Amino acid sequence: MPHVLVLNASYEPLGVVPLRRALVLVLENKALCLEESGAYMHSETRVIPAPSVVRLKRFVRVPYRGPVPLTRRALFARDGGRCMYCGGVATSVDHVIPRSRGGQHRWDNVVAACRRCNHVKADRHLRELGWRLNHQPAPPSGLAWRIIGTGHRDPRWMPYLQPYGAEDAVARIDAPRVS
Known part of the structure; x- marks a missing residue:
C-alpha cells in the first residue's frame, strides 16, 4: 500500500x-x-x-522527539543500501568497533555491510585488516531523516522536505560509492 x-x-x-x-x-x-x-x-x-x-x-503541537532512532531501515537509508567497506549491496549491519571489544550500538559505530565484508571482518578492528571506511559514520540530523529513515521515499515529497535537510540526506544516500 x-x-x-x-x-x-x-x-x-x-x-x-x-x-x-x-x-x-x-x-x-x-x-x-x-x-x-x-x-x-x-x-x-x-x-x-x-x-x-x-x-x-x-x-x-509535537513534543521534542530527540535524535533520530537507530533502526536497521534508517541505517540502510543513511548508507544508501551500500556496504561501507567495499561499496557493494549491503545486507547486514556491522559494528566498526566490535561489541565484543567494547563498541557501542550507536550511529557513529554502526554501518551497513555486505555479507562477505561482515564475515571477513568478524570481530576485528579495521586496522587489523588494513581496511578503511568509505565515509565516517555519523548520526543523521534534521526532520527530513525522520521521513527518509522510514524507507519510504517519493520524489513529490522533496519540495516539502528540502527546508528540513532532505537535500543533504538524499545526496548522502544517492552518492556514488568508491569500490
Missing part, C-alpha cells in the same frame, strides 16, 4: 502514514491534499484522487 507524507499546518513534516489513513484525514476535512499520486480511489458514489502529500488544517 502506498504511503503519504503528512505535514503540519505550518508545512513542517510530521511523518508518513498509509494511504488509507491519509484519505480518512482528507475525507473528514482534517487535512488538505497538496500533491496527488496520479491514482484514483473509487467508492460507490465518488472518485477521489489518491494523495501523496497532505497538510493538516490545524496546527498539531
Whole structure:
C-alpha cells in the first residue's frame, strides 16, 4: 500500500502514514491534499484522487522527539543500501568497533555491510585488516531523516522536505560509492 507524507499546518513534516489513513484525514476535512499520486480511489458514489502529500488544517503541537532512532531501515537509508567497506549491496549491519571489544550500538559505530565484508571482518578492528571506511559514520540530523529513515521515499515529497535537510540526506544516500 502506498504511503503519504503528512505535514503540519505550518508545512513542517510530521511523518508518513498509509494511504488509507491519509484519505480518512482528507475525507473528514482534517487535512488538505497538496500533491496527488496520479491514482484514483473509487467508492460507490465518488472518485477521489489518491494523495501523496497532505497538510493538516490545524496546527498539531509535537513534543521534542530527540535524535533520530537507530533502526536497521534508517541505517540502510543513511548508507544508501551500500556496504561501507567495499561499496557493494549491503545486507547486514556491522559494528566498526566490535561489541565484543567494547563498541557501542550507536550511529557513529554502526554501518551497513555486505555479507562477505561482515564475515571477513568478524570481530576485528579495521586496522587489523588494513581496511578503511568509505565515509565516517555519523548520526543523521534534521526532520527530513525522520521521513527518509522510514524507507519510504517519493520524489513529490522533496519540495516539502528540502527546508528540513532532505537535500543533504538524499545526496548522502544517492552518492556514488568508491569500490
